[in-house]
Amino acid sequence: MPGTFEPLPGGGAAVALDDVEISIIRSLAVQLLELIGPGPAEGAPADPLAELFAEGPSEPPADPVLRRLFPDAYSDPERMPDSPKEAEERETYSAEFRRFTENDLRAGKRHSALAVIRSLDALAVEGGGGAVLKLSPDESRQWLGALNDLRLAIGSRLEIVDEDDTDLLYRLPDDDPRKPMVMAYLWLGGLQETLVATLMS
Template sequence: MPGTFEPLPGGGAAVALDDVEISIIRSLAVQLLELIGPGPASDAPDDPLAELFAEGPSEPPADPVLRRLFPDAYCDPEQVPGSTKEAEEQQAHSAEFRRYTENDLRAGKRENALAVIRTLDVLSPVGEEGAVLKLSTEESRQWLGALNDLRLAIGSRLDITDEDDTDLLYRLPDEDPRKPMVMAYLWLGGLQETLVTTLMP
């Protein structure tokens, strides 16, 4: 089981993690939370209806990682912005879509990252053998979402856009400063792949 998720009887998944792995995943989840930003302010009106209809931003985020996590819904990424009437219409539709969906998307990604932190924080003390993390089916889905977001974030920092870029990462020399980030990206990919398998019917 080390390094790979396995299904639990009755649903959910389990994986053995050592203290270093726990520390890495927790640190990455905290960084993801900081990147996504805080939720509604504590002094916001306690009105669920108002929160439901609250508008989000209409412009894409400036940070390339956030643009990867919250891409435009209708725009062709290869198209020059505003180059044609069709492109302008796509931008307008994307802005409208973003205004009414990004807050919810951010909340979902925030909750997934928090679920990762919470489940790691309640693990039994780690010994030489490591600890076994056991997740319910719902926690497994939250972990899957968070692992995907972490890989998107790291992949964006590494300028990974397709499978060929991933193949090049395997051949990076050890002295390359990107190597630790690459190792985390590939390791998280393995965790994600085995977790997907556990959730398959």
């Protein structure tokens, strides 16, 4: 089981993690939370109707990682607009879509990253030396979302655009400063792949 998710009887998934792996995943999840940004203010009144109609940003984020996590809904990088009017319409539709969806997307990604941190913190309470992380079906889906977001974030920093870029990562020399980030990217990919297979079994 080390390093791979396996199904639990009755649903969910389990993976054996050592202390270093726990520390790496937790640190990356905390960094992801910081990147996504805080949620609603602690003292803000809880008005579900106001939250439902709260507007988010209409402009894409400046940070390339956040642009990868929150892409434009109406952009098609493989097809240029046929006219300036079409380009303007795409921009307008993307801005409107972002304005009404990004807050919810951020909340969902924040929720998944927090679920990862909390489950790892619960493992740490059990004692050192690593442990077997056991996740319910809901927790497994939260982990899957967070692992995907972490890989998107790291992939963006590594400027991975397609599969050819990933192939080049395997051939990086050991003294390349990107090597630790590449190793984390590939390792998280393995975790994500086995978790997907576990949830589909």
